[in-house]
Amino acid sequence: AQKITQTQPGMFVQEKEAVTLDCTYDTSDPSYGLFWYKQPSSGEMIFLIYQGSYDQQNATEGRYSLNFQKARKSANLVISASQLGDSAMYFCAMRALLTGGGNKLTFGTGTQLKVEL
């Protein structure tokens, strides 16, 4: 079984500050992928960043970086220099990449981020 846990239902950050959104996961598959998605109030899902379990370096995409700590099973999203447009719901997700786990995609419960002036 695989599980994603996001323990922060809501977060506030001031504009231009950095913020970390927490994500821990549990899986028995040795090979997996971790994703972060942003969902604004319109409902669309916007891909932010991906980390493979065997990637040697932490993933970065512009202002987004993933703090991947495999031994602790955590994949926290760091947003630098927050902008008002970053206010949205953020989801962490995992995909198992081997047989048995197949291609099941599991999402966390999300973190609602509010960026303030």
Next chain:
Amino acid sequence: DGGITQSPKYLFRKEGQNVTLSCEQNLNHDAMYWYRQDPGQGLRLIYYSQIVNDFQKGDIAEGYSVSREKKESFPLTVTSAQKNPTAFYLCASIPSRGASGNTIYFGEGSWLTVV
């Protein structure tokens, strides 16, 4: 352009009726998924399919049914057995296991309301 198309975007259902939500993709993806999202909540997996003519129950399959007769299509039927179907429904797809894709593709979602 390749992508996932969900329809309808908004749907109203009377109690006791079955309704079917459409999900079509032209990405040549093997795996497709249906999620339910309640206001302010996360995505919960209803059903998923890794190949044509095969699908598995997710975490909240009761009251729902699916089919996968074609690779491109993965319709979801919300049956009258689903007691609280009002929610936002998202369809997603990914390349098959072993493929290089690392992105989950989503449709724009369907809002279902029971009246």
